[in-house]
Amino acid sequence: MAITLQSVICPACAExxxxxxxxxxxxxxQDHVAGRILSLQEMAQLPSYPAPNAASFDDVSPGFIAAVITAARVGHQAS
Ligand SMILES: [Zn+2]
Known part of the structure; x- marks a missing residue:
């Protein structure tokens, strides 16, 4: 199945x-704030610094970033 913005990709191991x-x-x-690992789209919509309650992600793997790029390409091809 293709990775899309609705996919859930672990930020640590990119599975x-x-x-x-x-x-x-x-x-x-684990994501202790949300209670589950969010989809790429949900993560992208979280508040970022300097917003109040800004989210941040430690130990994000290069594989996670690659998955986001793959999802963006798939979305671009589909549109
Ligand atoms: Zn993982």
């Missing part, structure tokens, strides 16, 4: 996960 998840079963990464 594709189910939308309904309780963290990553591969590496144990």
């Amino acid at each position: 594709e996960l189910a939308r309904d998840n309780r963290g990553c079963p591969h590496c144990g990464y």
